Amino acid sequence: MTDFSRSLPLVGASNFRDLGGYAGHGGQSVRWRRLFRSDHLAGLTQEDTQALGELRLARAFDLRGRLESAAQSYALPDVRYHALPIEPTVVQRAQEMARAGQEMTAPIARRLMQDTYRAFVSDNAEQFAALFAHLLEDDTPLVFHCTAGKDRTGFAAALILRALGVADDVVLHDYLMTNDLYRRPAAVGGSAPQEVLDVIWRVQADFLEAAFEAVQRDHGGLDNYLQERLRVNDAARARLAQLYLQPHG
Template sequence: MSQDPTRSLPMAGATNFRDLGGYVGQHGRAVKWRRIFRSDHLAGLTATDQALLAELGVTRAIDFRGKAEGAAHAYAIPGVAYHPLVIEPTVVQRALELQATGRTLTAQDAVGLMQQTYRGFVHENAPRFAELFRLLLASDAPTVFHCTAGKDRTGFAAALILLALGVPRDTVMQDYLLTNNLYRRPAGMGSHAPEEVLAVLWRVQEEFLDAALHMVDQDYGGVQTYLVEVLGVDAAAQRQLAGLYLQAAA
């Protein structure tokens, strides 16, 4: 294991940039390193960061941010094709709606809001995740996908990719929770809310991803059916995905 590449990559302008490689998927085959990366947004990347992207061979960036988020922190990276797959953020809006009723938000309120958001990914945002798979199947060119913090929209996308490659759920959850070790909240963000609420909104918890995966299980009978019937990733596409992104059998 000591010879494996590093999972987290040292970017000055992004704190949550990491590789999905190395996790063991179907038939004991590991996910290839340096093919699929997940990150927080890329608008703050320095020239050195962009040189590292080029060194990694990254030629595609998939951006899940909402329209206002993308406009506020737009970016263009030479040699990297930009693919916006817009998923509008809903947590802040729902939090503001609750506050408008005169209610003081609690950490438990925030957990509920986050779970609601993740359940929304499963149905309302399925077309964007389907397009993510279409892009991954079109080419195995090194790709980074991201949202603003690289934790929720990106976290669910990473979970779907890893599960489609046969990575066990407990390993998928471990990858998801790595955000809490890496991501650094920007200074001054969300000062309108109590710190206990911000501590929930800017981190990840098992309950968040579980809310989405439980909905997939409940509404579709499992990830496999969801991949096939909702995201259009049928058995042939899954074999192709494995061929592109899993190492050859030993």
């Protein structure tokens, strides 16, 4: 048994957690204290930064769009920063609807979120391919994040865990953990109805399922998608397992 905690209680980030401990290929567990996912890191306190230093965090991968990362930039001591920008689309689509006088409803928001996840698969493969390339360089502890650590980050975490052989239901469980951990900023929302905010600022199983249905429909399955679009072939997957799975005994 390990006494590692999955969620790290930081003051300036609410969705920072470890992907370790899940059973992967051959029953080998994902190594603890190597792979972290989070919401944005611009609000970290000095104590938070010290806590990340104790984790020996060495790499940060920022999936936020360019304006998002510019508005809330950060630098962590001894951590190499890499921008892999995926531009947000849901807020932009909502604003376009508002300008056109169209009402945003929860079902429309749900469809927008599903479309967003399908777009991760088709439009943002290069960013996820770059993330895997960095993962394959070495096993120094890293964090990948976006603004809320739920959509771009959630899909990235799901890809990594599934590439390591973690079962689909476990991957979904990790994905949905955001609903328990993420603290929504008090300033968001404007005039949007609460039911709409609850769609946009939370995660639902059918969001992630929309992405993997697109992977199956358009690429013939995850193995093909990893190899053809993310440049993660069998040899790369074997190295990924060597780096991030705990050997037996």
